Amino acid sequence: xxxNTAETINHEDFLFINDSLVExxxxxxxxxxxxxxxxxxxxxTINELHLVHAITLHEQKTTSAVAHELHLSKxxxxxxxxxxxxxxxxxxxxxxxxxxxxxxxxxSKGRLLYRAHDAFHRQLVKxxxxxxxxxxxxxxxxxxxxLQNFVDEATNH
Amino acid sequence: xxxNTAETINHEDFLFINDSLVExxxxxxxxxxxxxxxxxxxxxTINELHLVHAITLHEQKTTSAVAHELHLSKxxxxxxxxxxxxxxxxxxxxxxxxxxxxxxxxxSKGRLLYRAHDAFHRQLVKxxxxxxxxxxxxxxxxxxxxLQNFVDEATNH
DNA sequence: AGCAATTAGTTCGATATTCAAACTAATTGG
DNA sequence: CCAATTAGTTTGAATATCGAACTAATTGCT
Numbered sequence: 001x002x003x004n005t006a007e008t009i010n011h012e013d014f015l016f017i018n019d020s021l022v023e024x025x026x027x028x029x030x031x032x033x034x035x036x037x038x039x040x041x042x043x044x045t046i047n048e049l050h051l052v053h054a055i056t057l058h059e060q061k062t063t064s065a066v067a068h069e070l071h072l073s074k075x076x077x078x079x080x081x082x083x084x085x086x087x088x089x090x091x092x093x094x095x096x097x098x099x100x101x102x103x104x105x106x107x108s109k110g111r112l113l114y115r116a117h118d119a120f121h122r123q124l125v126k127x128x129x130x131x132x133x134x135x136x137x138x139x140x141x142x143x144x145x146x147l148q149n150f151v152d153e154a155t156n157h
Numbered sequence: 158x159x160x161n162t163a164e165t166i167n168h169e170d171f172l173f174i175n176d177s178l179v180e181x182x183x184x185x186x187x188x189x190x191x192x193x194x195x196x197x198x199x200x201x202t203i204n205e206l207h208l209v210h211a212i213t214l215h216e217q218k219t220t221s222a223v224a225h226e227l228h229l230s231k232x233x234x235x236x237x238x239x240x241x242x243x244x245x246x247x248x249x250x251x252x253x254x255x256x257x258x259x260x261x262x263x264x265s266k267g268r269l270l271y272r273a274h275d276a277f278h279r280q281l282v283k284x285x286x287x288x289x290x291x292x293x294x295x296x297x298x299x300x301x302x303x304l305q306n307f308v309d310e311a312t313n314h
Numbered sequence: 315a316g317c318a319a320t321t322a323g324t325t326c327g328a329t330a331t332t333c334a335a336a337c338t339a340a341t342t343g344g
Numbered sequence: 345c346c347a348a349t350t351a352g353t354t355t356g357a358a359t360a361t362c363g364a365a366c367t368a369a370t371t372g373c374t
Contacts, residue, residue, distance in 0.1 A: 009286060013294065017282045020301040025182050027308040030228065035311075047360085063323060071187065076361050078324055100322040100369045125174045127307035128300055129166060137170065139296055143285055144177040150284035151184040154192075204331085220352060233332050235353055257340045257351040 028124070035120060041113050043087050051080055052089055052106065052113055060093065060103035089113060185281070192277060198270050200244050208237055209246055209263065209270050217250065217260035246270060 033046045044052075054066050061069075067077040081104065084090040089110035095101035106114060132140070190203045201209075211223050218226075224234040238261065241247040246267035252258035263271060289297070 009283060014279060014282050016298065017285060017301060018278050020305055021282075022278075024301070024304050024308055025185075027312050028182075031308060031311045045359095064321090067323095072360095073362055074323060075325080075363075079360080082324095095322095098322085098370070102323065121175050121179075122171065124304070124307060125171050125178075126166060128174060128178075128304050130303045131299065132296070136296055139289070139293055140300055141173065142288065143297055143300075144174065144181070146287045147181050147281070147285050148177055150281060151181055151188060154188045155184050202330090221350090224352095229331095230333055231352060232334075232354080236331080239353095252351095255341070255351085259352065 032117075032120065039116060041116070044089070044113065048080060048084060048089075049113065049117055051077075051084065052110055053117060055090060055104045055106055055110070057106065057111060057114055060105055062095075063102050063104060066104060084110070189274075189277065196273060198273070201246070201270065205237060205241060205246075206270065206274055208234075208241065209267055210274060212247060212261045212263055212267070214263065214268060214271055217262050219252075220259050220261060223261060241267070 029046060032049065036042070036044055036046065036049060041049075051066070051070065054069050055061060063077055063081065064074060067074050070077070072080075081090060081092070085092060088107055091105050091107055093103045093105060095103050129140070186203060189206065193199065193201055193203065193206060198206075208223070208227065211226050212218060220234055220238065221231060224231050227234070229237075238247060238249070242249060245264055248262050248264055250260045250262060252260050286297070
């Protein structure tokens with residue numbers, strides 16, 4: 001690397017990158033919302049979708065673990081899980097080793113939803129890489145790693 | 158470009174890129190929230206910050222225009238603008254050409270907040286580019302343009 | 315073993331956000 | 345000049361979220 005653009009970034013580049021990130025982020029949420037409306041999963045909001053995603057396919061996380069992961073209070077999680085249970089996406093399983101604990105799992109309907117959402121993300125990443133070859137990957141990964149480091153540092157400080 | 162990875166992306170790369178994007182977006186919101194709490198602008202939520210950002214420094218947008226931009230109803234906008242007016246970040250200016258219209262502007266306190274937020278974004282973009290030189294920019298821009306095209310296509314379809 | 319402290323999750327009451335519909339005031343078009 | 349339209353506000357209902365009080369189960373201490 002001959003020169004670090006980060007020190008000398010020009011205003012146009014800043015605007016381009018910043019506006020791209022902001023717009024992309026904003027639009028992805030709206031697209032996810034609209035895809036849900038068009039899909040068979042019309043009774044689900046975007047937050048509920050992300051809850052289904054947090055519960056995941058193969059683990060059996062506890063209510064507290066999921067609440068912590070989503071930065072929600074336990075009370076909030078109880079009520080959103082109630083909704084997903086009522087609508088048939090999630091099941092509560094009482095943990096037999098420690099009967100205070102509830103493990104959350106997806107029903108087959110919940111797994112369908114999870115996979116549909118995953119497919120959308122796959123499309124997204126695929127589009128991200130259009131026209132690139134494997135030589136470009138290190139740079140892309142570096143940019144993402146940079147951003148991750150930045151947000152991690154900011155998060156943990 | 159010799160080969161298009163988008164067609165052949167391996168699972169690890171997919172996971173890396175996808176998880177990066179998801180985590181980064183998620184954390185940015187929390188960081189913005191926490192930076193607000195630590196700043197002199199403790200009476201502002203993240204949504205109010207984004208409203209201040211939408212009002213912008215130099216234009217005098219109408220209430221409807223801002224509502225449309227943020228995909229909020231006019232009623233919602235009225236109430237959040239009320240809050241920002243009460244707290245001294247925003248002013249309503251009755252348009253004298255068309256007295257039905259209200260133009261929104263930032264007060265000097267609102268402009269301070271706007272600039273503080275802008276500085277955060279500048280840091281973010283700067284971190285994104287650490288260790289890159291200007292030869293890398295076309296690829297970075299291409300990846301972002303790809304993503305923008307994807308979300309635009311998905312938005313407008 | 316027995317009881318106090320802790321832990322996991324739920325319930326409850328209060329507050330925030332958002333919407334859509336009804337409303338007011340101003341403007342425009344015929 | 346008045347009917348229709350437009351910009352914004354008000355209102356009432358629905359939803360999301362929090363934190364505190366609560367219940368049930370477990371753990372640790374003596």
